[in-house]
Amino acid sequence: MHERLGNLLGATSLAVTDLVLAGATGAGRVSASAAAALIVLADAPDVGVTELGRRVGLTQSAAARMVDGLEASGLATRRRGEGRVVRVRLTQAGEDTVGDMLAARGAPLADVLDVLDDDERATLTALLAKLLTRLYARIGDADVMCRLCDRRCCVAGAVCPVGQAERDAAGSV
Structure with missing residues (x-):
């Protein structure tokens, strides 16, 4: 079960990377x-x-x-x-x-996300935030992780999960 999920995540991440x-x-x-x-x-x-x-x-x-x-x-x-x-x-x-x-x-990211309804978007947002927090724990560098991010849209009305993970890590040192 996890192998298929990991494979799907890998294929999705590569396709998204290619589009970005x-x-x-x-x-x-x-x-x-x-x-x-x-x-x-x-x-x-x-x-x-x-x-x-x-x-x-x-x-x-x-x-x-x-x-x-x-x-x-x-x-x-x-x-x-x-x-x-x-x-x-x-x-x-x-x-x-x-x-x-x-x-x-x-633009292509918006097009990909267009297949999701509002509830699915909210769920995916929460799941991606959780995954990004975990990835920060492995990578440990928000500047590197967010090098192609539109930082202004990420923090509009919300907290960037990578930035929060970095602040949390700095506070625990």
Whole structure:
């Protein structure tokens, strides 16, 4: 029984990942890591290149090359911070691109969820929150888990389960 459920969850998660990445990368005309970086920068302006790389799963040198590309495309700018830190910020074109990417990522997800009625949506919301809390316990990094999230919609009228799991974990230390 659990094997079938796990298999269904795996297939669903891969299909959803494919839709999210196709929407974000297509709208932004960037790689998956660059799409994640742009979305991260929308909520964390002036993050350092090394930290940006950590959040999107790149080494410092790969993150620097990615930022080179974002800068060449006019989507981001960098400036020197304290010491050797280089800070990255979206340009207006980058902010516009993030809006396009989040819309393109959200549209197919809305279409998939359209088959559910209101009660099923409420149940799925609660179940996903529970699963995300469990995943946070395994992954332990909200920035990494939410690198492609539309953070504003996640907290509109609700508490982000990943953010809450992080706060709970920090409080228990």
